[in-house]
Amino acid sequence: MSAPPRKIELSPKVIAAIAAAVLALVVAAVAITVRVEHRRHGHDREAGHEEHDGHQHGEKEGAHGDGHDGDHDHDHDRAEKHAPDEPGEAHAHGDRLKLSPAMIQNAGLEMLTAGPGNVAVTVTLPGEVALNAEAIAHVTPRVPGTAREVKKQLGDTVTRGEVLAVLDSRELAELQRELLAAKERLSLAEASFTRHEALWRERISAEKEYLAARQAVAEARIEHRSAAQKLSAAAGSGAGKGTGYALVAPIDGTIIEKHIAIGEVLKEDTQVFVIADLSTIWVNVTVYAKDLSRARIGQTAWVKAEGIEQSARGTLAYLGQVVDEQSRSAVARVVLQSPGAAWRPGLFATADIAVEEAAAPVVVSDEAIQRVEGKDVVFVEEGDGFEARPVKIGRRGTSGVALAAEGAGGGPAAEPRRGAPVVEIEAGVAAGERYVGKNSFILKAELGKSEAGHQH
Incomplete structure (x- = not known):
């Protein structure tokens, strides 16, 4: 008779250890399988690339061996590479931009020459054009x-x-009548005095009558003088004949x-x-408390008014001594000499007061400064193109000397511009180099479009 089978009982800890071991074996098997598959696909892809490269190499050799196809493709690539620029297109190579002559003309680019100049550091103040109260x-x-x-x-x-x-005036006519009456009484008094004086000297009349006649003449003269002064005070130089009064x-x-x-x-x-008298105009400006210490009577000011393209040069002639409690500012006055008929009282204006002026070795127009990729650049003329050259800028202000401007086509110089916004260049542009001033933002836009096309 066989013995009954033994029953094996496992504790919970033993069961948990066995389950963990089994799970670890499964994870290891999956990892090995994935690695093997990945390596096999990698070899297949390398083999495919080699076959593709060999096919291309064979085609290239066949083309060169034929003697026509390779040369034709090479000439075609060369023609595409050296194809002439299309009219109205801009081409960029790095930071250099080339524009067709038609595009330069249409853009209205202003060519300027960098050089030494005075930079007047200014304080911009709001104001209003007013009549000269004096x-x-x-x-x-x-x-x-x-x-x-x-x-x-x-x-x-x-x-x-x-x-x-x-004007016709009854009051004026009355004053004129009084003056005429006083004049007649004076004439009669003088005649009477002449007669009494002659009789008295001949001892015919008494001295008393002579003295009375002289007193009458004196009173008549006083009355005549008084009437003339009243008429003059009333009419002045406007007194005319009859009742007419001229203003x-x-x-x-x-x-x-x-x-x-x-x-x-x-x-x-x-x-x-x-x-x-409009030959002189006032511009009443507001000077804030932070700028009062730098403002001085006699400083030069460049004033720009709304609707007037050309700025006017003036002088700070008055600076208020009292600060307004509400605005914490003082009133100053800039006097403009013969600014022109366009400067009408009541126009809003801004005045750039030159508080400091210093000489700079290289100065460019403020319109020439553009921001490209976070850097300040100036588009400098380089051969047949323009280079976006990074610069280090110094002081900003207005020009104390003339800036000579030329047309985009190298034409005659324009009128010198005084008081134009300028920037000191500490590095990047040398004196004598030609750069783009007005409308330089067009070059910045073209450079951005060209870079976007290359990235695409």
Whole structure:
């Protein structure tokens, strides 16, 4: 009789150890399988490449062996490489850009020459164009009257002493009557005094009558003088014949206000005309507290107003001594001499006050500076193209000397520009080199498009 089979019982710890061992064996087997498959595919791919290269090599040898196909392909590649530029295209090689003559002309590039100059460090201040308050005249009639004739209109240019209008005035006529009466009484008194003086000297009349006649002459003269002064004070140089009273221009200038019409009754305090001498203009600017220490009377200022392309040069003539409590700023005044008819009071303006000026060995126009790949560059003329040359810039400001400008086609020099924004170049551009000033951003755009095409 056989013995019954033995029953084997395993503890939980033994079962967990066996399961972990089995899992490790499975993971190792999978890893080996993946590595073998990867290596086999790698050999297949290398073999395919070798076969492909051999096929290409064979084709190339066959082409060269034929004597025509290889040369034809080589000539075709050479023709494509050296194909002439298409009109209106820009081609870039690194940082160098080549433009066709037609594109240079259409872009309106301004060619300038780098060179030494003065850089005026400026402070830009907001302001407003205003009339010169010291060159304004208000014309009033002094005596009431009715407008008989109006000779000048709004906007007319007048000279000092020129008749603007003629009034009829009863008050003026009364003053003229008083003056005439005083003149007649003076004549009679003088005649009476002459007669009494002759009688007294001949001992015919008493001295008392002679003294009375002399006193009468003195009183008549005083009365006549008083009447003449009253008429002069009322009418001034505008007094005319009869009841006519002329309003005359007290200064040279332009009529900027007119408040009179024919037949209109005017009082003695009516402001009939306002005349302004526009040969000088004020620009009232705001100087903030941080700039007050650098502003000085007599400094040069370049003023730019809205709607006016050309800036005007002026002088800082006044600097307020009181700071406004609200804006924490002071008022300053820039005086412009003969700025032109376009400078109208009321226009907003900005004034660049030159607070410091220094000489620089190389100065370029501010419009020439462009940012390319995070660097400041200037497009310098190199042969038949333009090189985007990195530069190290120094002080920025306005030009204290003229910048000679030439046309894109190398034409005659343009008018020198004073007060134009300029930049000091410490490295990158040498004096005498030609560079692109105005519209240099077009070259930057073309360079960006060319680089994008190469990356694609």
